[in-house]
Amino acid sequence: MPARFLCFGSCIPSGLGRPDGLSLTVNNRFIPAKHVATMADQTETSRFRRKKKRRKPRPGDPIEMPLWLFYPLLLISVAGALFMFRRGDSVTAITIVITALAGWGGFKMGFGRIAASVVALVVAVAYAPAMGMQYQDAFAQKFGTSGLTNRFLCIAAIGVLISLVTTILITIIGNRIFLKRRKFRWANHFAGFAVGLAEGVVICYFLLGGLISLQMWQRGDDIRENAVAMAVDEWASRTRQSRLGPFIRDNNPFERFELLSGVEEAHQTMRRLGDPQNIQRVLDNPGIAEMRSDPAIATAIDEIRNDPALNQWIRQGRPVDPQLVRHLMDSPAVMRLVDHPDFIPQARQVIKDLAQTGSRKDLRE
Structure with missing residues (x-):
């Protein structure tokens, strides 16, 4: 007799009314109730039909950008960039994209981590030069450097170490504060989104101002064989012709701020x-x-x-x-x-x- 026509005999329900639930007797063999439930629910035996169970968010789970904010940000940035690009203003188009990406990154990081990075940078700038001057001799003996190169490398290494330690400490403290306060975490991420947008604008402002300044500084030089100088000159010219050109030219940060004017x-x-x-x-x-x-x-x-x-x-x-x-x-x-x-x-x-x-x-x- 073919195997597909074989049967296991009669299935007789037994154990009805017992506290352990339903069980079956197949060919005089007792099957526990939990296996009967598994046989009845095909989603448990098929990995393709298995239902995904939603769980409640935990305090430590990352917060994703809500769709009501993500899609408008994506739509406005892409539409604005395409509109400016079709009009021949690639500088403004790139500025819009960079600003939107900075806002998205600020939401992912949160205001706490952004503030931690800023505080770490300030602490490193405040203490790294003095500590570098103090330990430059030991640094020279360890790595064999000399002169101003040794001093700058020592200051840079100490600055990176100070910045890293400060960022880690502030991040740990911030995580402990926001771990069980989900409303505070949402406020932290929305504040990070606003700060990220502002950072994107500031970064583009300094980059475009730097391009215009570099173009003026290399004026009179022969740059035909220098690919980098040629690229700087081309993008500086595009910046001057863009919608942002008049504002950047009249408010160049490398001319308005005394600290940056020393670069020239x-x-x-x-x-x-x-x-x-x-x-x-x-x-x-x-x-x-x-x-x-x-x-x-x-x-x-x-x-x-x-x-x-x-x-x-x-x-x-x-x-x-x-x-x-x-x-x-x-x-x-x-x-x-x-x-x-x-x-x-x-x-x-x-x-x-x-x-x-x-x-x-x-x-x-």
Whole structure:
């Protein structure tokens, strides 16, 4: 007889009215009630039909952006970006997308984590330089670096460590506060969304202002063989022609804020010192010569004058290259000059005088 026509015999319900529920007797074999329930419910035996049970959210579960906020944000950002892109304003289109992504990221992070990052950055900026100056000798012995390179690396390493520890501590405290207060967690994420949008606007503001400033700083240079400089010039021109161009041009952060305005001065200083003759003029300046009464300054200037790599660069008259910059950054003599309280102001004044002298020559020509 074929196997498909075989049967197991009669199924006789038994145990009715017993506290353990329904059971079956198949071919004189007793089957417990829990197996009977499994046989009756096909969703328990089929992994494709298995029903997903919804559970209540737990305090530690992440909060997703609600659909009533996600879809309008997506629709407005995509529609606005496409509209501006079709009108040829790619800068404004990219700004809209970056701002929307920053808002979404701010909601995911929450105001607590954003505040933790800001506080960690402030603490690192406040304490890392002093601690870096204190431990720079030990850092040099450990890693074999020297000069200003050693100092900057030490300050950066300590700053990253301080920022990381501060962020972790504040995040742990914030998680304990919001763990069992779901309403506070929602407020935390919505505040993070608002702060994220503001951060996106500020980031784009500084990026576009930096592009315009870089275009002005490299004006007069031959950038045809520099792909990065060409890209900066192209996107700066697009920024000027965009809807945001007039506002960025009139309110450039690298011109309005005193802290950022020093970036242009540093760029002009490096540009003037790119001429080997200007470095020689700085060292021979009477104001710098008067500082040779200090033995540390005199020794540092003599070491710089007798530096073979620097002398070769001056004799060849070639522009400053990254190799020479790294060499000067590794020089202990340069670091001793920078550490002297009177050297930086005097050297800055000498460089300004050189700039005025050069501009007068250009006017005469």
